[in-house]
Amino acid sequence: MDIVVCVKQIPDPAAPQSFDSSNNLNRSGKLILDEADTYGVEMALQLVDKAGGGEVTVVSMGSGADVAGLRNALALGATKAVIVSDDSLRGSDALSTAKVLAAAIKRQSFDLVLAATESSDGYTGTTPVQLAELLGLPSITFAKAVSVEGTELKVSRQTEAGYDEVTAPLPALVTVTAGVVEPRYASFKGIMAAKSKPLEVLSVADLGLEGQVGAAGAREEIVSVEAAESRQAGEKYVDEGDGADKVVAFLETIKVL
Amino acid sequence: MTLSTLWVLAEPSSGSFTTTSLELLTHARSLATNVVAITWGDGGSLGALAGEYGATTLYDVGDLKGALPGVPVAAAIQALSESGDAPDALLIPTSYDGRDVAGRLSARLDRPVLTNVIGLSDEGGLVTEHQVFGGSMAVKAKFTGPGPGIVVVRAKSFVAESAGGPAAAVVAAPAGDTGATGSAVVANSHVEERTGPKLEEATVVVSGGRGLGEASAYTMIEEVAKLLNGAAGASRAIVDAGWVPYSHQVGQTGKTVKPLVYIACGISGATQHMVGMKGSKNIVAINKDADAPIFQIADLGIVGDVHKVLPALIDALKARS
Numbered sequence: 001m002d003i004v005v006c007v008k009q010i011p012d013p014a015a016p017q018s019f020d021s022s023n024n025l026n027r028s029g030k031l032i033l034d035e036a037d038t039y040g041v042e043m044a045l046q047l048v049d050k051a052g053g054g055e056v057t058v059v060s061m062g063s064g065a066d067v068a069g070l071r072n073a074l075a076l077g078a079t080k081a082v083i084v085s086d087d088s089l090r091g092s093d094a095l096s097t098a099k100v101l102a103a104a105i106k107r108q109s110f111d112l113v114l115a116a117t118e119s120s121d122g123y124t125g126t127t128p129v130q131l132a133e134l135l136g137l138p139s140i141t142f143a144k145a146v147s148v149e150g151t152e153l154k155v156s157r158q159t160e161a162g163y164d165e166v167t168a169p170l171p172a173l174v175t176v177t178a179g180v181v182e183p184r185y186a187s188f189k190g191i192m193a194a195k196s197k198p199l200e201v202l203s204v205a206d207l208g209l210e211g212q213v214g215a216a217g218a219r220e221e222i223v224s225v226e227a228a229e230s231r232q233a234g235e236k237y238v239d240e241g242d243g244a245d246k247v248v249a250f251l252e253t254i255k256v257l
Numbered sequence: 258m259t260l261s262t263l264w265v266l267a268e269p270s271s272g273s274f275t276t277t278s279l280e281l282l283t284h285a286r287s288l289a290t291n292v293v294a295i296t297w298g299d300g301g302s303l304g305a306l307a308g309e310y311g312a313t314t315l316y317d318v319g320d321l322k323g324a325l326p327g328v329p330v331a332a333a334i335q336a337l338s339e340s341g342d343a344p345d346a347l348l349i350p351t352s353y354d355g356r357d358v359a360g361r362l363s364a365r366l367d368r369p370v371l372t373n374v375i376g377l378s379d380e381g382g383l384v385t386e387h388q389v390f391g392g393s394m395a396v397k398a399k400f401t402g403p404g405p406g407i408v409v410v411r412a413k414s415f416v417a418e419s420a421g422g423p424a425a426a427v428v429a430a431p432a433g434d435t436g437a438t439g440s441a442v443v444a445n446s447h448v449e450e451r452t453g454p455k456l457e458e459a460t461v462v463v464s465g466g467r468g469l470g471e472a473s474a475y476t477m478i479e480e481v482a483k484l485l486n487g488a489a490g491a492s493r494a495i496v497d498a499g500w501v502p503y504s505h506q507v508g509q510t511g512k513t514v515k516p517l518v519y520i521a522c523g524i525s526g527a528t529q530h531m532v533g534m535k536g537s538k539n540i541v542a543i544n545k546d547a548d549a550p551i552f553q554i555a556d557l558g559i560v561g562d563v564h565k566v567l568p569a570l571i572d573a574l575k576a577r578s
Contacts, residue, residue: 013528017390094370095363120529123509124372126409129327129360138441139327142353144503157325158503159353160270162449166325168441179497219369219402223380228388228395231535231554238547239561244569247520247541248577250557254539256461256485256518257577 001051001148003044004105005078006115006128007037007058009069013120022215023222024091025121031062033069036116038076038183039176044114045077046181047148055079057108061100063090063214067199074194075186081197082108086204091215094122098130099217103207105135112153113173117142132173139173140166144180260379262344263289264334264405266358267307267315269300276457277350279310279417281410285348286311286420288379293344294425295337297321297330301427308425310417316430327357328439329432334358335365337430344405346383351411359409361438370407371398373509375414383408390528392535412457412513413536449502454488456505460517461487462537464507465495466530468523468544468563472500477567478522484574490514490534492524508533523563526551543567 009031011017018026041058048054058073060083070081084100092100105113113135118125132139144163145156151170156163158177186194204210211217237246251257263285267278274282274296285292294312296303301317308315318333334347347362349355351373363370376386380399385408387396400406432439456462463485465478475495482489490512491505507514508530519537524530526542526549534540535554542555543566552558559566 023396094372095367098364118510124370125356126360126363126370126372129357130364130370133331133361133364133438136436136438138438139357140325140441141327141357157353159446160504162447162502162504164443164447165445166441166443169437172441177497177503178493179499220371220398220400220406223384223397223399225397226395228392230393231540233553234556234558236547236552236555236558236560239543239559239566241565241569243543243559243561243566244573246557246559247543247566247570248573250539250541251485251518254518257574 001048001054001111002057002109003048003054004057004059004108004110004113005037005040005044006101006113006131007041007060007069007073008034008119009060009062009066010034010119010121019225022091023225027064031064031066031069033072034116034120036118036120036178039178039180040114040116041073041076041078042181042183043146043176047112047146051148055109057082057110059101059104059108061089061097063087070199071194072186074197074199075190076184077190079197081199082202083199084202084204084207088204088214088216091218092213093218093220094124094127095130096213096217098127098134099209100204100207100213101131102134103209104202111170112148113137115173115175117175117177128173128175135173137171137173138168140168141175143174143176146174146176146180259381260289260345260383262291262293264293264295264344264347265312266347266349266355267294267296267300268350268352268354269296269298269303272299274300274303274306275350275352276417277352277410277412280413280415281348281350282307282310282312283417284377284415288377289345295330295334295430297326304427305424308422309419311420311422312425315425315427317427318430318432323442324439325357325441325443326354327361328435330358331361331365332432332435333430334362336433338366338405346404346406346408349407349409351409355409359407363407368405368407369400369402370409372409374408374410377408377410388532392532413515449504451504453483454486456488456490456507456512457514459488461485462490462507462514462516463487463520463522464490464492464524465522466492466524467494469495470564474564475500477571480571481520481567481574484571484578487516492527492530521551522567524551525549526554
């Protein structure tokens with residue numbers, strides 16, 4: 001069984017975020033593999049293992065030359081990596097991103113496409129489903145458990161009330177939530193092996209998408225960016241055994257008690 | 258008004274529409290002269306409710322025969338909008354199925370989608386409002402190409418109010434054959450039981466995070482919530498860790514809550530979390546780390562160990578009841 005995992009290299013979420021002069025998220029610093037994607041990579045490795053073999057291909061898109069996050073995915077055990085990297089991709093919206101990923105994934109062999117429910121930098125959360133539509137695949141989002149029996153996919157999908165058991169025939173696309181599996185750590189052996197694993201870099205021209213993606217393909221624009229009205233911090237006390245009393249007194253002033 | 262028609266995805270939920278759907282219908286009628294709702298399943302019998310909240314027409318995709326709504330509902334909307342009846346924009350609630358419909362429709366119509374919207378206004382065209390960077394920055398955006406643009410709006414962005422309108426005309430809008438893309442079907446549904454008020458509706462929400470240290474400590478959160486007749490919530494960190502079910506999660510990916518008071522216990526205040534609770538009327542934070550970002554938005558901050566403060570709080574609350 002062959003699985004494609006969509007991954008994104010993002011600025012470190014622990015570092016302060018900012019916009020660049022074009023109101024795009026500033027990605028000039030070091031990029032890392034989005035932690036949300038480590039669950040998809042792990043899920044893919046486990047499913048391929050259970051199926052008795054197959055390839056895990058990580059596919060990504062970016063506007064820079066940074067591939068450290070992809071090397072990380074290879075170190076975890078992915079077979080090969082593909083990144084569409086092109087300056088013209090800067091300013092891509094979610095649909096453009098899906099078009100680029102779809103074109104890159106069509107060149108791969110796959111039975112299943114995995115993605116995170118949303119990235120940890122943009123939080124748009126629609127790219128995987130747009131991608132499924134462009135690839136002509138059924139999709140099951142918000143998976144908290146995934147299994148494959150023959151050519152049938154079984155997924156526990158989160159709902160407002162609990163979860164649904166959903167089935168679909170392969171090939172299909174699934175978005176996994178954090179917590180679906182426990183991601184492994186890269187071993188020293190894995191990190192060394194990753195250095196010689198195939199990493200293909202494609203351009204927008206390689207995919208025949210010139211002028212359709214990136215800022216050229218975006219059909220929305222930012223009107224304004226302003227500091228949001230912020231809440232003022234109130235009083236802060238160090239607990240000296242009276243912390244609970246302070247909470248009770250506060251609840252009294254707002255008439256909860 | 259520069260907007261003539263807005264369509265609203267009205268998600269059916271146990272004999273009604275979801276609250277977010279009603280919020281969107283309410284706001285849509287202040288922006289456009291004509292508001293049309295689209296629903297499926299049990300929603301087809303809710304023409305009176307759709308009309309009460311301002312819709313003139315309720316398109317009913319009908320029984321989905323177990324299929325996940327994303328594909329068939331998007332296919333039906335595509336057919337409607339390509340038959341010459343396209344709206345200026347389509348408003349969709351942020352929800353599991355709502356996001357599926359938005360993604361499918363965006364790719365089918367080749368139209369852009371704006372998500373995480375918390376405000377909508379007519380400024381010579383539809384302008385969306387978003388909060389980014391943990392709510393510290395407000396961004397306004399608009400569509401530039403041909404419509405209809407697709408807008409996915411977060412819960413509690415608007416207040417639902419009945420307009421007392423006449424029943425909407427219910428019009429069948431079948432999906433037709435969706436082929437392989439529509440082949441994901443629900444085999445079984447599982448409901449996870451909860452007691453007490455619903456998280457989104459409770460006047461008091463008590464939430465726990467990683468600072469609790471271990472899953473068993475979450476019982477303290479539940480106990481405080483119960484004593485205050487509130488609901489127990491959680492940060493993404495402990496939901497991911499499997500300590501509590503996802504239905505408890507407050508934040509960007511979880512629920513949006515705006516209670517009278519939100520009590521954050523052992524929650525540092527990641528961007529992800531703050532977006533879901535910073536609209537609370539009052540915020541109390543209890544955390545060991547005096548520099549935790551949560552204190553920047555807390556009306557009352559207690560720098561202390563939840564394992565000491567919460568048992569004392571439980572005793573104090575019990576003594577009063």
